[in-house]
Amino acid sequence: MTSAPINLKKLSxxxxxxxxxxxxxxxxxxxxxxxxRVRVREAAEALNYRPxxxxxxxxxxxxxxxxxxxxxxxxxxxxxxxxxxxxxASEAYAAAGYDMLLRMANAGEEExxxxxFASRRRVDGVVVHGxxxxxxxxxxxKSIDLPFVVHGRSGSDTDTYSWLDVNNLNAFQQGTQLLIDxxxxxxALINGLExxxxxxxxxxxxxxxxxxxxxxxxxxYICSADMTETYGHNATLAxxxxxxxxxxxxxxxxxxxxxxxxxxxxxxxxxxxxxxxITYDDELSFLQSPxxxxxxxxxxxxxxxxxxxxxxxxxxxxxxxxxxxQDAINELWEADIVHGKTTLSTN
Amino acid sequence: MTSAPINLKKLSxxxxxxxxxxxxxxxxxxxxxxxxRVRVREAAEALNYRPxxxxxxxxxxxxxxxxxxxxxxxxxxxxxxxxxxxxxASEAYAAAGYDMLLRMANAGEEExxxxxFASRRRVDGVVVHGxxxxxxxxxxxKSIDLPFVVHGRSGSDTDTYSWLDVNNLNAFQQGTQLLIDxxxxxxALINGLExxxxxxxxxxxxxxxxxxxxxxxxxxYICSADMTETYGHNATLAxxxxxxxxxxxxxxxxxxxxxxxxxxxxxxxxxxxxxxxITYDDELSFLQSPxxxxxxxxxxxxxxxxxxxxxxxxxxxxxxxxxxxQDAINELWEADIVHGKTTLSTN
DNA sequence: ACACTATTCCAAAGCGCTTTGAATTACTGT
DNA sequence: ACAGTAATTCAAAGCGCTTTGGAATAGTGT
Numbered sequence: 001m002t003s004a005p006i007n008l009k010k011l012s013x014x015x016x017x018x019x020x021x022x023x024x025x026x027x028x029x030x031x032x033x034x035x036x037r038v039r040v041r042e043a044a045e046a047l048n049y050r051p052x053x054x055x056x057x058x059x060x061x062x063x064x065x066x067x068x069x070x071x072x073x074x075x076x077x078x079x080x081x082x083x084x085x086x087x088x089a090s091e092a093y094a095a096a097g098y099d100m101l102l103r104m105a106n107a108g109e110e111e112x113x114x115x116x117f118a119s120r121r122r123v124d125g126v127v128v129h130g131x132x133x134x135x136x137x138x139x140x141x142k143s144i145d146l147p148f149v150v151h152g153r154s155g156s157d158t159d160t161y162s163w164l165d166v167n168n169l170n171a172f173q174q175g176t177q178l179l180i181d182x183x184x185x186x187x188a189l190i191n192g193l194e195x196x197x198x199x200x201x202x203x204x205x206x207x208x209x210x211x212x213x214x215x216x217x218x219x220x221y222i223c224s225a226d227m228t229e230t231y232g233h234n235a236t237l238a239x240x241x242x243x244x245x246x247x248x249x250x251x252x253x254x255x256x257x258x259x260x261x262x263x264x265x266x267x268x269x270x271x272x273x274x275x276x277x278i279t280y281d282d283e284l285s286f287l288q289s290p291x292x293x294x295x296x297x298x299x300x301x302x303x304x305x306x307x308x309x310x311x312x313x314x315x316x317x318x319x320x321x322x323x324x325x326q327d328a329i330n331e332l333w334e335a336d337i338v339h340g341k342t343t344l345s346t347n
Numbered sequence: 348m349t350s351a352p353i354n355l356k357k358l359s360x361x362x363x364x365x366x367x368x369x370x371x372x373x374x375x376x377x378x379x380x381x382x383x384r385v386r387v388r389e390a391a392e393a394l395n396y397r398p399x400x401x402x403x404x405x406x407x408x409x410x411x412x413x414x415x416x417x418x419x420x421x422x423x424x425x426x427x428x429x430x431x432x433x434x435x436a437s438e439a440y441a442a443a444g445y446d447m448l449l450r451m452a453n454a455g456e457e458e459x460x461x462x463x464f465a466s467r468r469r470v471d472g473v474v475v476h477g478x479x480x481x482x483x484x485x486x487x488x489k490s491i492d493l494p495f496v497v498h499g500r501s502g503s504d505t506d507t508y509s510w511l512d513v514n515n516l517n518a519f520q521q522g523t524q525l526l527i528d529x530x531x532x533x534x535a536l537i538n539g540l541e542x543x544x545x546x547x548x549x550x551x552x553x554x555x556x557x558x559x560x561x562x563x564x565x566x567x568y569i570c571s572a573d574m575t576e577t578y579g580h581n582a583t584l585a586x587x588x589x590x591x592x593x594x595x596x597x598x599x600x601x602x603x604x605x606x607x608x609x610x611x612x613x614x615x616x617x618x619x620x621x622x623x624x625i626t627y628d629d630e631l632s633f634l635q636s637p638x639x640x641x642x643x644x645x646x647x648x649x650x651x652x653x654x655x656x657x658x659x660x661x662x663x664x665x666x667x668x669x670x671x672x673q674d675a676i677n678e679l680w681e682a683d684i685v686h687g688k689t690t691l692s693t694n
Numbered sequence: 695a696c697a698c699t700a701t702t703c704c705a706a707a708g709c710g711c712t713t714t715g716a717a718t719t720a721c722t723g724t
Numbered sequence: 725a726c727a728g729t730a731a732t733t734c735a736a737a738g739c740g741c742t743t744t745g746g747a748a749t750a751g752t753g754t
Contacts (some may be wrong), residue, residue, distance in 0.1 A: 005466070007740055018704045033702060050467040054404035055740035058709045063401065065448075072432075076654065078434045079633040080427040087417075087425045090451040099469070100449045101412075106436040119352070120397040122446070138454075154519035194629070215754060229605070229634050255633060258605060262645075285424040287576045288604060307423065354710055365734045370712060380732065402710035405739045 006049050018081035020171035065099040071107040088310025096318050118144040124321045133197045149317040152198050164313050164331040168198050171335035172205030177277045179248045180213050183342050188221040188239045232256025236263035251279035277342035284307035300343040304335040317343045350691050353396050386390045412446040414470035435657025443665050465491040480544045496664040499545050511678040515545050518649045518682040519552030522625045526595045527560050529691050535568040535586045535593035548568040579603025581612035595623035624689035629653035647690040652684040
C-alpha cells in the first residue's frame with residue numbers, strides 16, 4: 001500500500017489540535033499533557049506520519065547529517081579501512097537519528113568540500129580522516145566553525161580539538177620489543193605514508209624500541225608508501241634482497257602484510273619460521289572468516305578495531321553537536337598484541 | 348575569513364532585483380537577460396552566496412541526494428568492494444551536484460530504510476546493492492515509487508527495472524574454458540554466496556563450460572560462502588585435501604583468491620605451476636600497486652572495474668530521476684580476461 | 695467564592711528557497 | 725507615432741516544519 005504523504009497540518013487537523021501541540025508532543029517537549037502526547041503519537045504512528053527533514057532543517061538550522069570526506073589517493077585508490085570505519089559510525093548515527101553524507105575527494109582537496117558543507121549548511125559536523133602531521137583542515141574547520149572530530153591526530157595543538165587515536169607509538173614500540181625479545185636485531189619497518197601522522201608515530205615507536213635496546217637504526221630497513229598489498233609484496237622482496245637482510249618484518253597494515261607473506265612464499269621463506277612478521281591490524285571485517293577468526297590467528301599483530309573507533313568517533317561528534325561549548329574530548333586507545341603464527345609462539 | 352551567511356533575499360536586495368529574477372538567473376532559466384544573469388552570477392560569486400539545500404528541497408520536493416543502503420552481513424562484515432563502487436558513484440554525483448547518503452543495514456533489513464527514505468523524502472533515488480535471485484526490495488521500490496537502479500540483477504522480470512550487471516555467466520564460462528583448454532578437467536569453483544544472483548550466474552557459466560566439454564560436474568568441487576580471504580584459505584585447504592583433488596581453482600573474488608594462494612603456499616604448492624588459479628577481479632583499487640599494476644599481473648583473472656560500474660550506475664539513476672518516464676536501462680558489461688602468472692602463459 | 699499560579703494549548707511569524715500569474719519595459723512593423 | 729508582440733522583471737503564495745508570545749483552561753490555597 002502506497003501511504004499517502006501526510007504532513008503536520010493534516011495530522012493536527014485530524015486530531016483537532018494545533019500544529020504547535022502536535023509538533024511538541026512528537027518532539028518530547030514538556031508542555032504537553034501525557035494524555036494528548038499518547039494520543040498524538042498513536043495517530044502519527046497509525047497514519048505513518050514522518051516529518052520532512054528538509055522542512056525541519058529549514059526551521060531549525062540543523063540538518064541531522066554528518067559529513068565524511070574520504071580522501072582518494074593517487075590512482076583513485078580508496079582505502080578499504082574506511083568501509084569498516086563507516087560501518088561503525090553508521091551504527092552510532094542510526095541510534096541517534098543522524099544521516100551520513102559521503103563525499104570523496106582527491107587527497108589534499110578536502111577543504112573545498114568542507115567549505116561547501118559549511119556555507120550551504122549541508123551537515124551539522126564532519127569527521128576528519130587521515131590527519132597529516134601538519135593538518136590545514138583542522139584550522140579551516142575551526143575557522144568556519146563546523147564541529148568536527150578527528151580520527152587520529154595531527155602533530156601539534158592536539159588539545160585544542162576532539163580526536164580519537166590509537167596509541168601508535170606505544171603499539172609499535174611494544175611490537176618491536178616483542179621481536180627483539182625473540183632475538184631479532186635486524187627488523188624492517190614497512191610503514192605507511194609518513195606524511196600521515198599515524199605513520200610517523202609508529203616509526204617513532206619502532207625507533208624508540210630499537211634505541212632502548214641499543215640497536216642502531218638502519219635506514220635501509222625502513223620504507224614508506226600507501227598501504228597496498230602490492231606495496232607490501234614489493235617492499236618485502238626488496239628488503240630480503242638486501243645483503244644482510246632483516247630477519248623480522250613489521251607491517252603498518254594487514255594489506256601490505258598479506259603482500260609480504262606472498263613475497264615470502266615466493267622466495268621459499270616461511271613466515272614465523274624463517275622470517276618473523278608482525279603487522280598492525282585494524283581488524284578489518286572482510287579479512288575475518290565467516291565463522292569467527294582463525295584460531296590461532298595467522299598473523300601476530302598489534303590490533304585495534306577500526307569499526308569500534310568509527311562508532312566512538314561518531315558518538316563524540318554527536319555529543320559535541322548537541323553541546324557545542326563542551327570541552328574537546330581526546331581518547332587514546334591502546335592496541336592489543338595478538339599472538340599468531342608469524343612469530344615464535346610464546347609459552 | 349568567516350563569510351557571513353548570505354541568503355537570496357539579501358543578495359537580491361543588494362542587486363536591486365527581485366528574488367525571482369536572481370533565482371532564475373542562477374538556475375539558468377531563459378527568461379532573464381544575459382546581462383543581468385552575468386551581473387547576478389558575479390555578485391553571487393563575490394559574496395559567496397550558496398543556496399540552502401533544505402530550502403530548495405522544501406520548495407521543489409527534490410533533495411538532490413541519492414541513498415545507498417549497504418548490507419552488512421553476519422559478523423558485521425562489510426564488503427570492501429563497496430568502497431570502490433562508491434568512489435565511482437561519487438564521481439558521477441559530484442559532477443551532477445548530488446550528494447550521497449549512506450546507511451548500513453543488516454542484510455535483509457534494507458527494506459525499512461527504503462521505506463524511511465521514501466516516506467520522509469530523504470533522497471531522490473537509491474541504488475540497490477547485492478540483489479538476490481528473488482529480490483523483494485525491487486518490488487518494494489516499485490510500489491513506493493522510489494527511483495532506483497540495481498547493481499546486478501535479480502532472477503526474473505529483469506526488463507522491468509534499470510540495472511547494470513557484468514555478464515557473469517559468460518565471464519565464468521570463458522574462464523572455465525581457459526582452464527579446460529590448458530588441460531584441466533578437475534576444476535573447483537570457490538563461489539560467493541549463492542543466495543546472491545551473481546553467484547548463481549557464475550556457477551551456471553562454470554557448469555555450462557564443463558558441460559560443453561563433456562566434463563561431469565562434481566559437487567565436491569563447488570563451495571559457496573561470503574567472499575572473505577579466510578574463506579578462500581579454508582576452502583582451498585579443503586579442496587586440496589580431497590582425494591583426487593582439483594588441479595585448478597576458480598575464485599569468485601580476489602579476496603578469497605588471495606586466501607587461496609596463501610593456502611597453496613602453506614601446502615608447498617606453486618600457483619600457476621602445481622595448481623592453476625583464476626579469479627574474478629573487481630579491480631579493487633587497494634590491491635593495485637602505487638605505481639600501476641604488476642606487469643604481468645599476478646593473478647590470471649576475469650576482470651571488470653567495479654569503480655566504473657559505480658559511476659555508470661549513478662549516472663543511470665540521475666538520468667532516471669531527471670526523466671522518470673523514460674524506459675528502464677539495462678547494461679550488460681563483458682568482463683576481460685587478463686593473463687597473469689597463476690595459469691600457464693599462453694603464447 | 696476569589697485571586698493567583700500552573701498547566702495546556704494555540705495563532706502566527708518565520709526559515710530560504712521556487713514558481714505562478716501579472717506587470718512592466720523594450721522592440722517590431724506600419 | 726502607435727498598436728502589438730516579445731523580452732524582462734516582479735509581488736506574493738507556498739513548501740512543512742519550529743517556536744515565540746499569548747490566551748485559555750485547570751488547579752491551588754484562603
